[in-house]
Amino acid sequence: MIFVHGLWADGSSWSKVMAPLLEKGYNVIAVQNPTTSIEDDVAVTQRAIERAGGDVILVGHSWGGFVISEAGNHPNVKALVYVAAYMPDKGENIPALSEKAASTNVRSFVQPVGGYLTLSKEGVRKAFANDLPKKEQDLVFSVQQPAFPKVFEATGTNTAWKQKPTWYIVASEDNTIHPELEKMMATRAGSKTTVLQASHVVMLSKPKEVVAVILDALAHVNK
Secondary structure (H helix, E strand, C coil): CEEECCCCCCHHHHHHHHHHHHHCCCCCEECCCCCCCHHHHHHHHHHHHHHHCCCEEEEEECHHHHHHHHHCCCCCEEEEEEECCCCCCCCCCHHHHHCCCCCCCHHHHEEEECCEEEECHHHHHHHHCCCCCHHHHHHHHHHCCCECHHHHHCCCCCCHHHCCCEEEEEECCCCCCCHHHHHHHHHHHCCEEEEECCCCCHHHHCHHHHHHHHHHHHHHHCC
16 A cells, blocks of 8 residues: 655654554555655655555545546556545646635645745644644644645646546545535545545544545455
């Protein structure tokens, strides 16, 4: 299993999900996206696929969904799991997708720093990780990877979700990607969908439930 994080996060955002999977004996890899462009992030995921050396499931959170949609056509990829994630169709970018549902308040907390974009501590608490304890929110803020604005110019091209079986986790309390947009993308793709009462970082607030969805995808692949 290969885990692909989103914007304003890093590979540690999957720690609560990876630990129980490792205990069960599964091989897992968490990529470290530079979040500089879709091309750069897809290249990192493709290297992880080659490193895995066999059949894999790609699990993407938020922007990571965009990445696995582009990287998922690799023949070793057997399924895609989207966790409160973007799932673009061909020709769609994040702004175009966002227009398909009501806006969220995350944009008001984005700050430019040295040509990159970061999320303020208030943004982490109110729009990103609003259901985590304060100590965990502070950790999420501390490990965030600044995003280069070019990522918002990325346009869907490969749409791997049209060729591979997909699972989707909708976060019903998401203040970053609107839950109705998540439901729309999941429905459009015909994904097996699970709705969890959680913030955008559902893999941190509801890790057991996220693991269950991943294991369901694994069981399907291994039939």
